[in-house]
Amino acid sequence: MRKMIILVFVIFSLVLFSNGLTIYTYDSFVSGIGQKVIPVFEKMYGCKVNLLSFGDAGAVLSRLIFEKQNPRADIIIGLDQALLKKAVDNGLIEKYTPININLLKYPEFLNEFAVPYDFGSIALVYNKEKVKNPPKSFQDLLKSEYKGKIVVEDPRTSSTGLSFLLWTIAVYKDKYLDFWNNFKKNILSITPGWDEAFEMLESGEADIMVSYATDGAYSYYYYNSVKFVPIILSEGAFVQVEYASLVKNSKNKELAKRFLEFILMEEFQKEIPLNQWMFPVTDVKLPEAFQYVPKIDKILEIDNSIYGKLEEILKEWSKVVIGG
Numbered sequence: 001m002r003k004m005i006i007l008v009f010v011i012f013s014l015v016l017f018s019n020g021l022t023i024y025t026y027d028s029f030v031s032g033i034g035q036k037v038i039p040v041f042e043k044m045y046g047c048k049v050n051l052l053s054f055g056d057a058g059a060v061l062s063r064l065i066f067e068k069q070n071p072r073a074d075i076i077i078g079l080d081q082a083l084l085k086k087a088v089d090n091g092l093i094e095k096y097t098p099i100n101i102n103l104l105k106y107p108e109f110l111n112e113f114a115v116p117y118d119f120g121s122i123a124l125v126y127n128k129e130k131v132k133n134p135p136k137s138f139q140d141l142l143k144s145e146y147k148g149k150i151v152v153e154d155p156r157t158s159s160t161g162l163s164f165l166l167w168t169i170a171v172y173k174d175k176y177l178d179f180w181n182n183f184k185k186n187i188l189s190i191t192p193g194w195d196e197a198f199e200m201l202e203s204g205e206a207d208i209m210v211s212y213a214t215d216g217a218y219s220y221y222y223y224n225s226v227k228f229v230p231i232i233l234s235e236g237a238f239v240q241v242e243y244a245s246l247v248k249n250s251k252n253k254e255l256a257k258r259f260l261e262f263i264l265m266e267e268f269q270k271e272i273p274l275n276q277w278m279f280p281v282t283d284v285k286l287p288e289a290f291q292y293v294p295k296i297d298k299i300l301e302i303d304n305s306i307y308g309k310l311e312e313i314l315k316e317w318s319k320v321v322i323g324g
Contacts, residue, residue: 020047020048020049020050020252020255021047021048021049021050021074021075021252021255021256021259022049022050022052022072022073022074022075022252023049023050023051023052023073023074023075023076023077023259024052024053024054024060024063024064024073024075024076024077024247025051025052025053025057025060025076025077025078026053026054026055026056026057026059026060026077026078026159026193027053027055027056027193027195028194028195029051029053029077029078029276030051030052030053032275032276033271033272033275033276034051036271036275037262037267037268037271038051040267040268041259041262044262045255045258047255049259052073055157055192055193056153056157056158056159056160056161056192056193056194056195057078057079057080057083057158057159057242058083058155058156058157058158058159058161058162059157059192059193060076060078061076061079061083061086061087061092062157064076064087064092064247065090065092068090068091068092071092071247071248071249071250073247073250074246074247074250074251074252074253074255074256074259075244075245075246075247075250075256075259075260076092076093076244076245076247077117077242077244078159078242078243078244079114079159079242079243079244079245080159080162080163080240080241080242080243081240081241081307082159082162082163082166082307082310083159083162084111084113084114084243084245085307085308085310086307086310087113087245088113089308091248092245092247092248093113093114093245093246093247093248094113094245094246094247094248094250095112095113096113096115096245096246096257096260097112098115098257098260098261098263098264099261100261100264100265101115101264103264103265103282103283104116104264104281104282105280105281105282105283106119106281109241109281111243113245114243114244114245115243115244115245115260115263115264116241116242116243116281117242117243117244117263117264117268117269117272117280117281118241118242118272118276118278118279118280118281119239119240119241119242119278119279119281120212120213120214120239120240120277120278120279121212121213121214121232121237121238121239121240121296122160122163122164122167122210122211122212122213122237122238122239122240123210123211123212123213123215123230123231123232123233123237123294124141124150124208124209124210124211124230124231124233125201125208125209125210125211125212125215125228125229125230125231126207126208126228126229126231127201127204127207127208127227127228127229128226128227128228128229129227130204130207131149131207131208133145134208134229134231135208135231135233136231136233136234137233137234137235138168138171138172138179138233138235140233141183141186141233142179142182142183142186143186144186146186146207146208147185147186148186148188149186149188149206149207149208150186150187150188150206150207150208150209150210151187151188151189151190151191151197151200151201151206151208151209151210152164152187152189152190152191152197152209152210153190153191153192153193153194153196153197153210154190154191154192154193155314155317156314156318157192157193158191158192158193158194159240159242160193160194160197160210160211160212160240161190161193161210162310163238163240164210164238165313165314165317166238166302166306167238167300168180169302169306169313170236170238170300170301170302171235171236171300177316177317177320180317180320180321181320181321184320184321187321188200188205188206189206190321190322194211197209197210197211198211201228202228211230212230212240212277212278213230213232213237213293213294213296214230214273214277214278214279214290214293215228215229215230215277216228216229216230216292216293216294217273217277217287217289217290217291217292217293218277218289219292220289220292221274221287221289226292230293230294231294232294232296232297235298235300236297236298236299236300237296237297237298237299237300238299238300239296239299242276242278244259244260244263246260264281264282266282266284269281269282269284270284270285272284273286273287273289273290274287274289
C-alpha cells in the first residue's frame with residue numbers, strides 16, 4: 001500500500017509540475033549553489049527547472065519590471081531589503097508564507113512577500129599581500145594612499161553596491177553625498193556587479209573591493225590562508241538579507257510554492273555557506289572556514305522610509321559620482 005501511495009504521488013507530481021519552473025536570479029547563483037540544489041529539487045518533484053541569470057540582482061529585478069505585463073518567471077531569487085521594497089512597490093511579487101517557516105532561525109528576517117535564504121554583513125575586502133595598512137573606518141577610505149585601488153559595485157545594478165550605498169547612509173545620514181564626493185577620487189572602477197569586482201581583486205588589478213564579511217572564510221577555504229581579508233569598518237556593520245519571492249501571475253504557482261518551501265530545507269540551507277559565502281537562515285552546521293569571519297560588534301539600521309526614496313537617492317548618487 002505504501003509503495004502504491006508513493007507511486008500515485010510521483011505520477012501526480014509529474015502531471016501537476018510537467019510545465020517546469022522558471023527562476024530568475026543573478027549570475028553567481030546560477031554558476032554556484034544552483035548547480036547543487038536545483039538537481040535535488042528536480043528529482044524531488046520530477047520536474048524541470050529553468051534557472052536564468054541577467055547579471056546582478058538589480059539587473060534581474062529590472063528584467064522582471066520589463067516583463068511585468070507578461071511575466072515569464074515563476075520565482076525571483078536574490079532580492080535584498082531594498083530590492084524587495086522596489087519589487088513590492090511595482091506589484092511584481094505575491095505574498096506567500098511557506099508551511100515550514102518555523103525552520104527560520106531569525107524571525108526578524110520575516111517578510112510576507114518573500115522567503116529569506118541567507119544573510120551577511122557588507123565589508124571592505126583587501127589583498128593583504130598588497131595592502132599593508134588597510135582602512136579601519138569610512139574616513140580612512142578617503143586617504144590618498146588608496147587612490148585608484150578600490151573597486152565598488154554600481155548601486156543601480158548591483159545589490160552589493162546598493163547595500164554599500166545604504167551603509168554610507170546609515171553612517172552619514174543626510175551627509176552621505178559629501179562622503180561620496182570625496183571618496184570617488186579613490187575609486188579605480190565601478191563595476192556592474194560583484195563578479196566583475198571580484199575578478200579585478202583576484203587578478204591583482206584592484207587591491208580593495210566592496211564585498212562581504214564572509215570573504216575571509218572564502219579565502220581560507222580556497223587558498224588555505226586568508227589572502228583576501230574582510231574589514232567591518234569601525235562605524236558599525238550593515239547586514240544584507242537575501243530573499244526569494246513568488247512572481248505575481250506565475251504560470252506554475254504550486255510548484256513555485258514548493259520551491260520556496262525547499263529553500264528552508266536542509267538540502268538547500270547546508271549548501272549556503274560554501275557556495276553563497278553567506279550565513280544560512282536555519283540551524284545548520286557551519287564549516288570550519290567560517291571561524292575566519294570577523295565578529296560584528298555593532299549593527300547599523302536605517303529608517304524604512306529610505307527604501308521608498310531609492311529612485312531619488314540613486315539619481316543624486318549618479319549626479320555626484322558618475323556626473324549624470
